[in-house]
Amino acid sequence: MADIVLINPRFEISYWGMEHALSFAGKQANLPVACLPLLAALTPAEHSVTIIDENVEPIDWERCARADIVGVTGMSVQRFRMREILSELKRRGCFVAVGGPWITVQEDYFGDLVDVIFVGEAEETWPRFLNEWRQGLHQLRYEQIEKTDMSTVPTPRFDLLKMERYGFGSLQFSRGCPFQCEFCDIIVTFGRRPRVKTCRQVIAELEAILKSGMRIVFIVDDNLIGNKKVIKEVLREIVAWQKKHNYPLSFFTEASIDLADDPELMELMTRANFVATFVGIESPDEDSLREAKKYQNVRKGGTLLEKVKRIQEAGMEVWCGMIVGFDNDDPTIFDRQIEFIQSSRIAFSMNGMLAAIPKTPLYDRLAADGRLDYSDPCEFGTNVIPLQMSQEELRDGYFRVLNQLYSPESYFERTDALFLDPNFEIGIMKVENWLKHPRMIPGQIVLFFQAVGLFFRLSTRVPFKPLRKEYRKRLWRFLKVHRRPGLVLFYLFHMAMHYHAFRLAKDVSSRQSPLVNSF
DSSP: OOOEEEHHHHHOOOOOOOOOGGGGTSSSSSOSSSHHHHHHHHOTTSEEEEEEETTOOOOHHHHHHHSEEEEEOOOGHHHHHHHHHHHHHHHTTOOOEEEEEHHHHTTTGGGGGGGGEEEEEETHHHHHHHHEEETOOOSEEEEEOOOOOOGGHHHHHHHOGGGGGGGEEEEOEEEEEOOOOOTTTHHHOOOOOEEEEEEEHHHHHHHHHHHTTEEEEEESSSSSSSHHHHHHHHHHHHHHHHHHTTSOOOEEEEGGGGGOOHHHHHHHHHHHHHHHHEEEEEOOOOOHHHTTTOGGGGGSSSSSSHHHHHHHHHEEEEEEEEEETTTTTOOHHHHHHHHHHHHHHOEEEEEEEHHHHHHSHHHHHHHHHOOOOOOSSSSTOBBOOOOSSSSSHHHHHHHHHHHTTSSSSHHHHHHEEEEEEEOOGGGGGGGSSSGOGGGGHHHHHHHHHHHHHHHHHHHHHSSSSHHHHHHHHHHHHHHHTTTOOOHHHHHHHHHHHHHHHHHHHHHHHHHHSSSSSSO
């Protein structure tokens, strides 16, 4: 039997982390990493597993030193903290295994700090490693030859997580994406053939996440709708489950813009109570999209703005990812990005500079052209050397975009353009009138008190008096149009997220916080 500790390193403060907003809700991290509770579920019963997420608790080094195996995962933005953790574990004589997105694309990054690495998926290689480790015959590197059959994936061990410390739960329905974006490492790790769990598996995971106490869940799929036919079947089962249980869960996810071309799919997501979806828009410039092989964003069926509006009108808010620094981008791109976001009514735009991840086509192309900055960390926040501007111009333009988008005036101009529409609603409330359904009223009462609590904390804890005044003014305007408690809470969440993004933009551009290119 092996005593196993699994570690998720802390993140630098970033857009997705929501660090400045979470304190208003009494939470320590936005959501748990999906891979570690799954890895625990894949571990044979004779072994014991402890999960440590440094984002919600400190690492117990003495506990790690007593373990037989310490596993560490991490994304590219966690790699510096991973190195610190691995150095300390090595100093304490721990046997260390590393897997996850970063080691998958940069296998030699940690050198002799690691005893064994796992490249890509690990549903087959992790149990095999444990069997070989027990016999003293383990390898130094494991990589699955075939992609995982998602119908064999077990329900993650949510019971090993301190779920009460997270703002949201996390679930995975599928892996893989059919598209071929040049900069993306998803198809490197998971392939271009979307693989989806069975309806039975998905419902079992919904039951488990509900039991954990979570009510808002991020579906972590990099493109939920990669296989539209199968995901529609899954969504129909979720709709039935939600109706049976009086809609206890709300979802948000990631999907490609072609969601807007499928009314049936949008309706199913709305009825399943998806309230928001993140879309990789990347650029308002068609030449840049074609350069990146983001062909799904330039297909017929309307402009990007028209497609965003269709998704919004279906009952889902749109969040988006935007990138500056493509070869086709010149210094005018910054103003065009700002103009597009303002016109789109998208409150949350995750803007970043183009970065080349190892093993992606973009990395290989730029390496061949001699246009990669190999310093680590990179002085200008990205390893890409732009073509039509200097590195300084790219970085400074990026800072300007962040500060402009998250100024109170710009942020609430586009947010209120959507939210103050009298017809605006989200999720199941888009098609169901809660006042006509007594089963929904108790939930709305709970949301009312949560909204009151969140507004009180925003009114007393935001350190900038002008922002507190702005938030009070904006809420009063909102209440003149909408009064459903759940929607009020959703709007207040946007205020908390504004404070997070506003502060992050100020801190990053003034160098009070590290420049982490994952905004």
